[in-house]
Amino acid sequence: MSEEKAAVSTSGMRVVIVCQGTGCVSSESPEIREALEKGIEQQGIGDTVQVKLSGCHGYCEQGPIVIIEPEGVFYCRVTREDVPEIIECHLKNKKPVERLFYRDPGTGEAVACYNDIAFYAKQQRVILRNCGHINPEMIDDYLAVGGYEALRKALLGMTPEEVIEEVKRSGLRGRGGAGFSTGVKWEFCHNSPGPDKYMICNGDEGDPGAFMDRSILEADPHSVIEGMIIAAYAIGSGEGYIYVRAEYPLAVKRLRLALKQAEEHGCIGERILGTDFNFWVHIMEGAGAFVCGEETALLASIEGKRGMPRPRPPFPAQSGLWGKPTTINNVKSLATIPVIISRGADWYSSIGTEKSKGTAVFALTGTIANSGLIEVPMGATLHQIIYDIGGGILRGKAFKAVQIGGPSGGCLPESALDLPIDFDSLSGAGAMMGSGGMVVMDETTCMVDTARYFLSFTQNESCGKCTPCRLGTKRMLEILTRITEGKGVEGDIELLVELAEEVKDSSLCGLGQTAPNPVLTTIKYFRDEYEEHIRNHRCPAGVCKALIAYYIDPGECQACMICLRQCPVEAIEGGKNLIHVIDQDKCTKCGTCLSVCPPRFNAVRVISGEPVPSPPSATERKITRARGEGR
Amino acid sequence: MSNDVDLSLLDPILKKYQSQEGALITMLQEIQAVYGYLSEVVLTHLSREVKVPLSQIYGVVTFYAQFYLTPRGRNIIRVCRGTACHVRGGSRILEAVEREVGITEGETTPDLEYSLETVACIGACALAPTMVINEKTYGKLTPKKVMESLSRKDRKEREVE
Ligand SMILES: Cc1cc2nc3c(=O)[nH]c(=O)nc-3n(C[C@H](O)[C@H](O)[C@H](O)COP(=O)(O)O)c2cc1C
Ligand code: FES
Numbered sequence: 001m002s003e004e005k006a007a008v009s010t011s012g013m014r015v016v017i018v019c020q021g022t023g024c025v026s027s028e029s030p031e032i033r034e035a036l037e038k039g040i041e042q043q044g045i046g047d048t049v050q051v052k053l054s055g056c057h058g059y060c061e062q063g064p065i066v067i068i069e070p071e072g073v074f075y076c077r078v079t080r081e082d083v084p085e086i087i088e089c090h091l092k093n094k095k096p097v098e099r100l101f102y103r104d105p106g107t108g109e110a111v112a113c114y115n116d117i118a119f120y121a122k123q124q125r126v127i128l129r130n131c132g133h134i135n136p137e138m139i140d141d142y143l144a145v146g147g148y149e150a151l152r153k154a155l156l157g158m159t160p161e162e163v164i165e166e167v168k169r170s171g172l173r174g175r176g177g178a179g180f181s182t183g184v185k186w187e188f189c190h191n192s193p194g195p196d197k198y199m200i201c202n203g204d205e206g207d208p209g210a211f212m213d214r215s216i217l218e219a220d221p222h223s224v225i226e227g228m229i230i231a232a233y234a235i236g237s238g239e240g241y242i243y244v245r246a247e248y249p250l251a252v253k254r255l256r257l258a259l260k261q262a263e264e265h266g267c268i269g270e271r272i273l274g275t276d277f278n279f280w281v282h283i284m285e286g287a288g289a290f291v292c293g294e295e296t297a298l299l300a301s302i303e304g305k306r307g308m309p310r311p312r313p314p315f316p317a318q319s320g321l322w323g324k325p326t327t328i329n330n331v332k333s334l335a336t337i338p339v340i341i342s343r344g345a346d347w348y349s350s351i352g353t354e355k356s357k358g359t360a361v362f363a364l365t366g367t368i369a370n371s372g373l374i375e376v377p378m379g380a381t382l383h384q385i386i387y388d389i390g391g392g393i394l395r396g397k398a399f400k401a402v403q404i405g406g407p408s409g410g411c412l413p414e415s416a417l418d419l420p421i422d423f424d425s426l427s428g429a430g431a432m433m434g435s436g437g438m439v440v441m442d443e444t445t446c447m448v449d450t451a452r453y454f455l456s457f458t459q460n461e462s463c464g465k466c467t468p469c470r471l472g473t474k475r476m477l478e479i480l481t482r483i484t485e486g487k488g489v490e491g492d493i494e495l496l497v498e499l500a501e502e503v504k505d506s507s508l509c510g511l512g513q514t515a516p517n518p519v520l521t522t523i524k525y526f527r528d529e530y531e532e533h534i535r536n537h538r539c540p541a542g543v544c545k546a547l548i549a550y551y552i553d554p555g556e557c558q559a560c561m562i563c564l565r566q567c568p569v570e571a572i573e574g575g576k577n578l579i580h581v582i583d584q585d586k587c588t589k590c591g592t593c594l595s596v597c598p599p600r601f602n603a604v605r606v607i608s609g610e611p612v613p614s615p616p617s618a619t620e621r622k623i624t625r626a627r628g629e630g631r
Numbered sequence: 632m633s634n635d636v637d638l639s640l641l642d643p644i645l646k647k648y649q650s651q652e653g654a655l656i657t658m659l660q661e662i663q664a665v666y667g668y669l670s671e672v673v674l675t676h677l678s679r680e681v682k683v684p685l686s687q688i689y690g691v692v693t694f695y696a697q698f699y700l701t702p703r704g705r706n707i708i709r710v711c712r713g714t715a716c717h718v719r720g721g722s723r724i725l726e727a728v729e730r731e732v733g734i735t736e737g738e739t740t741p742d743l744e745y746s747l748e749t750v751a752c753i754g755a756c757a758l759a760p761t762m763v764i765n766e767k768t769y770g771k772l773t774p775k776k777v778m779e780s781l782s783r784k785d786r787k788e789r790e791v792e
Contacts, residue, residue, distance in 0.1 A: 026768030209714030
């Protein structure tokens, strides 16, 4: 265990860290924490053991997670019933509970410490450096790992120009999606005339399937705040806003607490750290509009208006909030700043690729074994992320595509797995770094349906101000919908591509300019799937409802009654020893029968592009069993 | 019904943001927290007090998904329609919920028991597909689990009452 970590566990005490991230909370971690606290008190070991909460560790798949420091022992899938054993064996008798260790799915070996688990061992955590290790509700924890040291260094030892130069030299590019140089952006704002400037943190995180900014705000709010104060000092701003997405109440709560603590510590407010630099921060909660993540829309929203983007220039750095020079940075960009100032631009720029420095955080989800929040150096390959860290595809299915960058990004096929990823390589492949959502899809995902899904999202979130985005996405969605319904016609693909190029070129803001990406990439890499839908009315993945039917294979059905009982619309007919048959007229294609049919029978088939076989006759449906033969 | 709205509940909010430029959205959020939704009476009163045209307030209210012009149910069901949930069968979960409570996305049951909404990612993607009922998150859902958590029987009884 490093010196730093030991410092957190305050003078030789054992610390039990219970994850209180959103994933773990939804599987009972608050109850586990309570049981631990109670149990420790009852056992009278409260003076040597302390229970702490932390934000997300990233490995949500294995939650609820309990970590014991200073050993670094990692317990996963903990339940309340496990608590007495943890207390008795580990905390009292210093014998870790092996039963709760993580088991490597490859080797089957039990792994005691998180540092040795493949999921963590192959990551490099710079932005997520504190997530899961410190209590986000205690500034002392943050101070113990060197928190606010960077602010001290910047304010007391560097001029704003020097701070900007350092950030420029580090090569940091904005993590909000576009990847613009953060230092250059600051310099631009610094050089804009006028006494009043604003510093804004963009925590709107609208990508539907990504939660890294939320996790950072919940697990390590002080890093973001510290980065923000340094940025404000560099550009010469006295007032700032943190704009947080409406669905993130816990993040708002922890931010408010952190701001209060930072103020008490003299890091926010008047005469920060005894200098004559003043900076105040407000929190603004979004009200539910994806487009507000776009910087000019975000400004309109803070001003109390409808969140509609406006053309740039003028850029916010010249004329932003209330017409004043304004800098807007993403949560991850800001959380990186303190490390750059503390460890220096040279250290930071030694990580990553030539044009994309540092690390990238991804929310790795979908049909992957290890869902969670991960961080790798720029230049890591998709293969390393999906297989080495992510543990491969769930249930041994075949990889089909990975969607990167959310509604603005694209779907990349297997041939892209060896691509070293950074800002430029992803754009080159038609995807985008975007926010950092990375959704893995297997053979049971339909790419036409995926394109339709993303477009229905952007179409729904289009603010309606410019015509190409408002109407173009609508027409594209109509075409995609008819293809998924088996009503596509020859020429639809070409029409989609033409419309997509039009919408990309002529939309006002990034929403419309990137909305066609999921469509274009799926056509580029999975055109045959589109053609199957259009020509043969077949959905190869068995997803598009209008094109599929569920059918029980009479040769496999063992009349076990499970699907029959679970069918929500009572569309399955059959009985004991009577092979089950699906009434195709009643069936709503919810897929319940497929998911509940015991794998040893595996009798439910998805049929697409061919007629459903007629059901067996009454006599053929009778199963006669030899005596003693189980069902 | 509009007659018995207690407009005095607005006073502290109006006072707090009186002089603040651009506080409209924050005010609307706080007002909604008090009344549960934004009624015409309340918005008209607000418009007069802050001297912002009602049409402009209406424009803002209808732009953002989190503002409601009609009362909402006592229980709010939010089904995730995020990407991870979609890939793991989220649309079937939404259908199952719709079937169980008998309303579609964006609606409220006539007895004000349930409102059904969708949300883009609740941040528990590892547990996909997911939904949230009030504060509680339900993960790794199947249509069957949905039926259990929203027990149809329970609802039937209430309908009979
Ligand atoms: C439709 C749309 C949505 C966006 N959503 C976000 C978001 O949720 N968070 C974010 O930081 N940036 C988002 N951006 C990018 C911002 O406009 C802006 O570039 C970014 O906040 C700048 O910060 P950075 O330089 O640190 O990357 C979005 C852009 C568009 C066009
Ligand atoms: S996509 Fe459903 S919780 Fe993230």
